[in-house]
Each structure stands twice: as structure tokens, then as C-alpha cells.
Amino acid sequence: MAGKLKGSEILKIAASIRALVRDGVDICNLTVGDFSPEQFRVPGLLADGIRAALERGETNYPPAIGVRPLREAVQRFYARELGLEYPLESIAIASGARPLIYGVYRTLIDPGDKVVYPVPSWNNNHYCTLLQARGVPVRCGPEHRFLPTAEALVSELPGARLVCMNSPLNPTGTAITRDALRGICEAIVAENERRAARGEKPVYLLYDHIYWMLTFGETRHFTPVEVVPEMARYTIFIDGISKAFAATGLRVGWAVGPVDVLMRMTPALGHVGAWAPRPEQLASALLLDDPEGVRAYHREFKPAIRERLDLLHEGVQALKREGLPVDSIPPMGAIYLTVKLAPFGRVTPSGQVLRTNEDVRAYLLERANLGIVPFQAFGYPGDEGWFRMSVGAVGPGDIRRAMPLLGDALRALRPA
Numbered sequence: 001m002a003g004k005l006k007g008s009e010i011l012k013i014a015a016s017i018r019a020l021v022r023d024g025v026d027i028c029n030l031t032v033g034d035f036s037p038e039q040f041r042v043p044g045l046l047a048d049g050i051r052a053a054l055e056r057g058e059t060n061y062p063p064a065i066g067v068r069p070l071r072e073a074v075q076r077f078y079a080r081e082l083g084l085e086y087p088l089e090s091i092a093i094a095s096g097a098r099p100l101i102y103g104v105y106r107t108l109i110d111p112g113d114k115v116v117y118p119v120p121s122w123n124n125n126h127y128c129t130l131l132q133a134r135g136v137p138v139r140c141g142p143e144h145r146f147l148p149t150a151e152a153l154v155s156e157l158p159g160a161r162l163v164c165m166n167s168p169l170n171p172t173g174t175a176i177t178r179d180a181l182r183g184i185c186e187a188i189v190a191e192n193e194r195r196a197a198r199g200e201k202p203v204y205l206l207y208d209h210i211y212w213m214l215t216f217g218e219t220r221h222f223t224p225v226e227v228v229p230e231m232a233r234y235t236i237f238i239d240g241i242s243k244a245f246a247a248t249g250l251r252v253g254w255a256v257g258p259v260d261v262l263m264r265m266t267p268a269l270g271h272v273g274a275w276a277p278r279p280e281q282l283a284s285a286l287l288l289d290d291p292e293g294v295r296a297y298h299r300e301f302k303p304a305i306r307e308r309l310d311l312l313h314e315g316v317q318a319l320k321r322e323g324l325p326v327d328s329i330p331p332m333g334a335i336y337l338t339v340k341l342a343p344f345g346r347v348t349p350s351g352q353v354l355r356t357n358e359d360v361r362a363y364l365l366e367r368a369n370l371g372i373v374p375f376q377a378f379g380y381p382g383d384e385g386w387f388r389m390s391v392g393a394v395g396p397g398d399i400r401r402a403m404p405l406l407g408d409a410l411r412a413l414r415p416a
Contacts, residue, residue, distance in 0.1 A: 005129050009377035013361075017371045028402035029371040029393050030312075033170060033243075033335065036393040040246040040304070043297045045290060049283025050250075062278040064270030066093025066254070073285040074239075074254050080291065082212075084225055089259045092266050093281060095251040097210050097240050099274035100265075104206050104236050104255070105131045107265040108162055116156045117164040118148040120171050120378035120386075122208075124164050136160070137379055142386075145174035145329055146338065150183030157191045157203060166208040167222075168215060168333030171378045171388035173309070175215060175332045178222045185228035192234060204261070205235045210253075211334040213244035213298065216306045219332040233258055241284050243335070246301065246392070252276045252284045305335055308391035308399060312337045315403035324410045325385075335392045339372070342385030346413035353416055356383045368409040370402055 014032045021027055041047075065071070071091045078084040094100045101123075109115060111132040117124040119137040128135030136156050140146045147169060157163070165184075167176040185205070192202040205224055212221040224231040240253030253276070255262060269275075287293065309331035316328040316339055327340040341360050347353050348367070354360055357374035364370045375386040391399075 001129065001132060005126065008123075008126075010373055013371065013373060013377075017365070020365075025369060027365075027369050027371050028398050028405075030389040030391065031371045031373050032393060033390050034248050034392050035246040035335075037246075039393060039395055040301065042247045042250070043245055043287060043293065045293050046241070046245060046247060046250070046283050046287045049286045050279045053279035053282045058278045058282060060278065062093075062275050062281055064275055065266045066091070066275070067278060067281045067285070070252075070254075070281045070285040070288075073288040074256065077288040078256060082223060082226070084223065084256070086256055087259065090256055090262055092255045092262050092269070093276055094253055094255070094269055094274045095276045096242055096248075097208065097238050097253040099269055099272070100238050100240075100253050100255040101206065101208065102127060102130070103265040103269045103274070104204075104238070104261075105133070105162070106268050107261060108204055109133045113161040114156075114159050115162045115164065116153060116160045118146075118152070120146055120169075120375045120380040121164065121166055122170045122378060125379045133162075139381065142329065142338075142340075144180075145332075146172045146380075147174055147176050147180065148184065149180055150187050153184055154187045157187060160203045161201065162204050162206060163188065164206045164208070166210075168209075168211040168219075170211070170334060171336055171373065171375065172329065172338040173331050173334045173336035174329060174338065175219050175221060178220075178227055181222050181224060182227040185224045185231045188234060189228060189230045202234055205231065206238065207235050208238040210239055210243050212239070214302060214305065214335065215333040216302070216309070216331060221333070236261060241287070245287070245297065250280045250284075252280050305391060306331070307396055308394065309335075309337050311396055311399040311403075312339070312389055312391065315399065315406070319403075319407050319410065322407070324407065326410070335390055337389045337391070339387050339389050340385045341372075341387055341410075343410055343413050344383070344385065345416050347416050349412050354413070357385065357387070360385065361387070364406065364409055367412065368402065368405040370406055370409075 074091050105127045109131045113133050115133045116136045118140045138152050140148050215221050224235045236257035242248040313328050316326050319326045325342045329338040372387045
């Protein structure tokens with residue numbers, strides 16, 4: 001398994017960019033799904049709560065399932081903000097979303113089990129390798145904003161043990177519609193009704209909605225249980241403070257789902273020590289229980305993210321109107337913009353013919369000081385020119401300076 005497991009392509013690209021920055025190169029870094037504290041600070045209530053907990057001496061082990069005040073706060077938060085009512089036994093805390101996703105796989109998947117996931121998506125291929133599962137990627141295209149449809153997934157449901165979805169989606173920043181989600185959920189419920197009649201195990205839905213608070217404009221976030229209530233028996237939500245509060249390094253996440261799954265998952269995570277630090281848990285409870293504080297933070301945080309995404313989108317569209325081989329999908333949520341950069345067959349000033357996404361990525365890093373991530377890092381096959389741009393570590397000024405450099409780099413190319 002270890003020999004087959006590949007490292008993160010995103011982190012590899014980010015490491016190369018850090019090396020350039022150390023050498024004094026001014027890079028517009030649109031690669032990592034992280035937040036620079038120079039651009040985005042965590043809520044003051046969260047930071048103050050951590051300091052207060054440390055001063056009180058809250059430095060011992062937390063319970064493996066999470067401290068009760070945070071689990072209760074998540075319970076109230078979901079009821080208040082999402083209309084989802086869950087018993088306390090359905091809520092588990094861990095050190096961010098990653099170990100919880102792994103915990104879902106670890107709890108539900110035996111070697112050889114079938115896991116269905118759309119591509120592009122984040123890390124499902126690696127989790128399948130870790131659990132020796134039979135991953136079945138379902139390719140989603142730009143015609144559906146790279147999101148799955150019921151038609152795309154229904155043929156793969158027979159024999160599947162887990163379906164994995166993420167909305168708003170990393171890497172695209174697009175969000176699934178109510179109708180599309182309803183179709184998928186109705187298909188899962190129907191499949192499980194057939195299995196129940198045969199005495200077979202159900203298929204579960206892992207619904208990662210870590211970006212659900214970051215939607216823009218007319219975009220609305222929907223949950224499986226909201227659109228098809230019967231999905232409460234089969235849906236495991238993955239969530240946390242990392243994205244909605246720029247708190248990626250504080251490592252507090254939660255899973256919400258069927259009690260039997262959560263009760264089996266918690267010991268597995270406990271044995272690997274995946275709990276979040278006690279001070280951060282207690283401070284997160286204070287934050288989630290302060291609805292006006294959350295709204296006040298988002299009144300500044302969300303427009304700042306949207307401004308950066310809009311600047312990127314408008315800049316790419318201006319280059320498109322100029323006739324350059326670029327395009328972008330309007331931002332809907334998260335911190336990402338989907339961009340198409342497809343100067344394939346063109347020749348760089350140094351004489352290289354651009355043939356692949358990696359060729360384009362490397363050329364733009366060298367020529368335009370622009371760091372971007374190709375969709376291959378998210379399991380998407382083929383060199384069609386699709387890239388992710390992430391805005392968490394850049395300011396508006398960085399983007400305004402980068403767009404002319406991108407245009408110059410594309411204009412410098414010549415026909416083969």
C-alpha cells in the first residue's frame with residue numbers, strides 16, 4: 001500500500017513555489033487551499049477563546065469523541081443554521097476534516113469494496129489506496145460545472161459501499177443544485193431499499209461540505225437530508241472551522257451522521273490520536289454558539305474572498321475577449337476559480353511546444369510568476385487546460401499585478 005501511495009501533487013507544486021519565494025521571486029501563489037494570515041485572520045472570538053483556555057490550564061487530553069461543549073455547540077449550530085436535528089451521539093470531533101474522512105473510509109470500507117466518487121475531487125483516490133478499496137472515478141465535465149448528475153452516478157451504485165461528494169467543490173468552486181442533489185439522493189435511497197429487501201449492506205454518502213458557509217451571490221447550499229429526509233440514515237457530513245473561519249492550522253473538524261457509524265468510527269480515530277486540541281475545541285464551541293459573531297465575521301470575510309475571485313474571473317474573461325485561449329467558470333463558492341488555459345500547440349520564446357497541462361503550468365510559473373494547479377492533481381484525466389486558482393493566500397493587488405503578466409505570457413507564444 002505504501003509503495004502505491006502517491007504524495008500530494010498540490011503540496012509538491014507549493015513546495016517548488018516556496019523555494020522560488022525564498023530565492024526572492026515574487027510569485028502570485030494561487031496553488032494551496034489555505035489562508036495567509038497576512039490576508040485573512042481567524043475570528044477574534046476564536047483566538048481569544050484559545051488564549052483563555054490555555055490560561056485556565058485546559059491542556060490535557062480531550063475525550064476521543066470530542067469535548068461535550070463543542071459537540072453540543074455543533075448540535076445547536078446545525079439545528080439553527082441548516083435545520084438538521086441530530087442526537088449528541090451522532091457528532092464526533094477530530095483534528096480537522098482529513099482524519100474524519102479517513103475515519104469514514106476506515107469504518108465502512110473493507111479491502112476490495114467499491115467507492116464511487118466524481119472527478120475532479122480532492123484526495124478520494126488516495127483514500128482508496130490507503131484502504132485498498134476499488135475506487136470508481138466518475139468523470140464530470142464543464143457542461144455540468146464539473147459536478148455529478150444522478151445519471152452519471154446511478155449506473156455505478158450497484159455494489160458500491162460508499163459515494164463521496166463535496167459541495168461547494170474543491171477544486172472548482174462550483175456548488176450542486178437542489179435538483180441534481182435530489183436525483184442523486186433518491187437513487188441512493190432506492191438502491192438501499194432494494195438492498196434491504198435482499199439483506200445486503202447499504203451504500204452510504206460521505207458529504208463533505210466544509211465550504212458550505214462560503215457561497216456567493218444567488219448560490220444556495222443544500223444538504224442531502226434537506227432534499228431527501230430518508231438520507232439521514234445514509235449520510236455522513238464532514239465539516240469544520242478550517243475554511244469558513246480561515247482556521248486551517250487550528251485543526252478542528254466534526255462528523256455528523258448515523259449513530260451506529262459514528263460510534264464505530266470514534267474508537268478507530270481514538271487509537272490513532274486524531275483528536276483536536278482541547279483549547280481549540282473549547283474556543284470553537286464559543287464561536288459556534290455566537291451567531292451574531294459568526295455573521296459579523298462573515299460580513300467582512302466573504303466579500304473579501306468574493307472580491308478576489310471576481311478579480312480573477314474578470315481578468316480571465318478580459319483575456320478571452322481579446323481572443324486568447326482562456327476561459328473561466330463564474331465563482332459560486334469556496335475559495336477557488338475554475339480556469340481554462342489551453343494554448344496547446346503554441347511555442348514558447350525558448351522553443352518549447354506546449355502539449356500538456358504540466359507544460360502550461362510550468363511555463364506560466366516561469367514566465368508570469370503565476371502558481372496554479374492542474375486538474376490532474378484532483379484525479380481528472382486528460383490535458384484539456386483546466387486549472388484551479390485559489391485565492392486564500394493573495395490580496396487584490398497581487399491579482400491585479402498578475403493578470404497583465406498572464407496576458408503577456410500568452411501573447412509571447414507563437415504558432416508551431
